[in-house]
Amino acid sequence: MTSVSDAAFREEVMAVLDSFAAKRETDSSAQPADDRVSVVAERSEGEAEELAELRRYRSHLRRHRLDWVDGPEAYGGRALDSRFSALLRELEGGYILPDDGYLRFSVSTLCPTLLEHGTPAQRDELLPKLRTAELIACQLYSEPGAGSDLAGLATRAERDGDGWRLNGQKVWSSGAHFSDLGLCIARTDAAKPKHAGLTTFLVDMRSPGVEVRPIRQLTGGASFDEVFLTDVFVPDSARVGEVDGGWSVVVTSLLNERSAIGREVGVDAALVDRLVDLARRTQNPPDARTRDAVADVVVRAWAARLTTDRMRGSDGTPGPELALTKLLTTDLLRQISDIAADILEGAHVADTGEWGTYAWSELTLGLPGLRVGGGTDEILKNAIGERVLHLPKDAR
Numbered sequence: 001m002t003s004v005s006d007a008a009f010r011e012e013v014m015a016v017l018d019s020f021a022a023k024r025e026t027d028s029s030a031q032p033a034d035d036r037v038s039v040v041a042e043r044s045e046g047e048a049e050e051l052a053e054l055r056r057y058r059s060h061l062r063r064h065r066l067d068w069v070d071g072p073e074a075y076g077g078r079a080l081d082s083r084f085s086a087l088l089r090e091l092e093g094g095y096i097l098p099d100d101g102y103l104r105f106s107v108s109t110l111c112p113t114l115l116e117h118g119t120p121a122q123r124d125e126l127l128p129k130l131r132t133a134e135l136i137a138c139q140l141y142s143e144p145g146a147g148s149d150l151a152g153l154a155t156r157a158e159r160d161g162d163g164w165r166l167n168g169q170k171v172w173s174s175g176a177h178f179s180d181l182g183l184c185i186a187r188t189d190a191a192k193p194k195h196a197g198l199t200t201f202l203v204d205m206r207s208p209g210v211e212v213r214p215i216r217q218l219t220g221g222a223s224f225d226e227v228f229l230t231d232v233f234v235p236d237s238a239r240v241g242e243v244d245g246g247w248s249v250v251v252t253s254l255l256n257e258r259s260a261i262g263r264e265v266g267v268d269a270a271l272v273d274r275l276v277d278l279a280r281r282t283q284n285p286p287d288a289r290t291r292d293a294v295a296d297v298v299v300r301a302w303a304a305r306l307t308t309d310r311m312r313g314s315d316g317t318p319g320p321e322l323a324l325t326k327l328l329t330t331d332l333l334r335q336i337s338d339i340a341a342d343i344l345e346g347a348h349v350a351d352t353g354e355w356g357t358y359a360w361s362e363l364t365l366g367l368p369g370l371r372v373g374g375g376t377d378e379i380l381k382n383a384i385g386e387r388v389l390h391l392p393k394d395a396r
Contacts, residue, residue: 009084013091016064020057021095024270037274037340037363051133051178054098058132067131072115075127086305093270102175105257106130106137110183113253117241122202126181139257140170140184140203140227141250147172147372148379150185151194151247155229157186157201163235164188164201166209169228172373176212176225179205183253184229189244198246202238203229218365258326258375272301275336278356282343293339297332304328321388323380330371337364 061067062076070085071077078084100107111130114123129135146153155168166186176182182203189197203210209232214222241249279286279294286294307328340360341348351358371377385391 004080006087009087010091013066013088016066017091017095020060021097024094024096037359047178050099051102054100054102055133057098062132075123090269093268102178103133103136105139105174109253109256110137112256113249116252117249135180136178137181137183138173138176138179140173140182142172143169144171148376153185153187155186157188157199160233163233166229166232166234169226171226173225173227174223176205176227177214181205185246185250192244195247197244199243200240200246200249201234202240203232203234207232254375255322258323272298275340278340279343290343297336297339300332304332323383327377327380330377333367337367
């Protein structure tokens with residue numbers, strides 16, 4: 001593993017960020033017009049422009065070998081300890097940068113999954129493009145009748161020459177409408193037990209037979225989609241893992257996803273700073289109850305980041321204990337949302353036009369979806385109880 005000091009890395013990163021973006025002001029009310037406080041990237045009219053700017057930023061990081069600091073050198077990474085990724089994210093929070101929610105699945109879930117299960121050809125071709133957002137991927141797992149019980153899915157994949165024909169419906173696929181690839185799980189052998197007859201594929205989202213329909217959410221946005229697959233041809237070279245061995249790929253990707261939610265979705269220094277500034281601007285000075293509540297968030301956010309870094313294995317491989325990081329994150333976001341609602345009172349549900357007030361409602365309305373995505377709180381608690389604490393299995 002490459003060695004570099006924290007101070008030298010910090011200096012290097014800040015120089016790279018300074019050459020691309022402006023720093024955030026201490027007072028968040030001085031920020032640009034976009035005051036959104038969301039947990040997932042929302043579909044917007046400026047989506048194409050946002051994606052273009054994100055690609056420009058990721059290419060900038062790539063040129064300076066900062067797009068995958070803890071990734072293998074063979075694929076353009078730096079092979080640094082995972083704490084340097086956390087340090088990079090912390091430093092990025094101090095700058096006005098493009099929303100990276102568009103590529104969260106690509107970078108944090110699919111890339112490490114391909115490292116473990118992909119073929120050499122898949123890794124060589126896809127990993128650099130996924131890291132720079134040249135290609136963006138989505139997850140095609142959940143179905144109308146298979147959410148928490150994902151192995152009960154009905155999408156079929158049948159052999160067709162040197163490839164497969166996929167038929168079925170997927171739902172709650174984040175960002176499918178702007179994605180180039182979809183990691184899809186399908187049933188390839190109905191005669192086997194439901195976990196054993198599944199195979200995963202990388203589906204070209206521009207293929208004939210792929211239809212994407214946005215799902216309008218409580219927030220007014222449409223970050224999720226339903227996807228219909230009708231006789232979609234997928235070459236066997238796009239299969240990830242063994243035939244009928246797709247469940248192991250799914251487990252790996254879900255562990256990576258939960259780990260990513262714990263590390264990256266929302267509970268960063270910038271969001272906590274927004275809450276602190278909201279309390280200061282609105283109450284001036286904040287009352288004792290608000291001060292205590294905000295101080296608790298600051299401490300818990302820091303503890304959650306340290307816990308996530310501590311629980312990552314020395315080889316960077318996530319284990320079942322990382323389900324805890326998603327629970328920590330969603331509970332902390334709930335606490336932040338509750339405090340913001342308490343401070344804002346009516347301005348939380350009625351748009352007064354004041355910067356940084358009504359925008360908090362997007363977090364409140366989007367949070368229930370985050371608590372379901374990647375495994376519900378209840379599913380994760382069962383996983384922790386059974387696989388980490390080794391408690392008796394839940395009665396089924």
